[in-house]
Amino acid sequence: MIAFDDLTLAYDREPAVHHLTGRIDRGSLIALVGPNGAGKTTLIRAIAGEPIASAEGGLRVDTRRIGWLPQQAEIDRAFPIDVTGFVAMGLWAKIGAFGALGRKGRAQVAEALAAVGLPGFGARPLSALSGGQMQRVLFARLMLQDAELCLLDEPFAAVDARTTEELTALLLRWQAEGRTVVAVMHDLDLVRRTFPEALLIAREKIAQGPAREVLSEANLARARLVLASDTARRRDAA
Structure with a gap:
């Protein structure tokens, strides 16, 4: 589904990710992990197709059906829209940005909200939602995108254990349906x-494979050391 070939992504001439080579197979459920500042969000944004200031090497994504769940901080919850209208954005590929939602579309939105534990929330404004409820709404919108590749940036940040458990079950269901799921x-x-x-990165690839093996103490210590060394080098060069 995704292939990296000596990929380097940079801002202001400083690589956020460099010389990354590897692949993510179709149908994978994979976590993208690493210390703060490791380049995780930059990498997943590049996979999503967002422009990066500078990119070298190769990045191939073998689908155009990509679903994207951003961090909550990127959502303007003061925008005057209700939950139904926001979740219905997931249907844009089918009905267009200015298409009428219709009875079928409203039913799909209602089903998605019920699936994430928010039945009857359609008329509420985004500003009235708690952090956990907003995260469920983001998952509902992603569900309606009917994507082959689902990309999620910190999908469980600032939500309680119950919400995390229920939304994690959705990721497992999506994988069982044959989708590829990549989550920071x-x-x-x-x-x-x-x-x-x-996939453990620290601006470069540290390890990839079974999660319990990748997240060994040795690999995590190496990731912290590599990132600290790279940060020190940049500071000395400045």
Whole structure:
């Protein structure tokens, strides 16, 4: 589904990710992990097709049906839209940005909200939602995109254990349906319990494979050391 060939992504001439080579197979459920500043969000944004200031090497994504779940901080919850209208954005590929939602579309939105535990929330404004409810709404919108490749940036940040458990079950269901799921994750215990695979980076690739093996103490220590060394080098060069 995704292939990296000596990929380097940079901002202001400083690589956020460099010389990354590898692949993510179709149907994978994989966590993208690493210390803060390791380049995880930059990498997943590049996979999603967002422009990066500078890119060298190769990045191939073998589908155009990509679903994207951003961090909550990127959502303007003061925008005057209700939950139904926001979730219905997931249907844009089918009905167009200015197409009428219709009875079928409203039914799909209602089903998606019920699936994430928010039946009857359609008329509420985004500003009235808690953090956990907003995250469920983002998952509902992603469900309607009917994507082959689902990309999620910190999908469980600032949500409680129950919400995390229920939304994690959705990721497992999507994988069982044959979708490829890539998620930026910080909760390493959750990754070990739930994700079959992990890709550990520290601006460069540290390890990839079964999550419990990748997240060994030795690999995590190496990731911290590599990132610290790279940061020190940049500071000395400045």
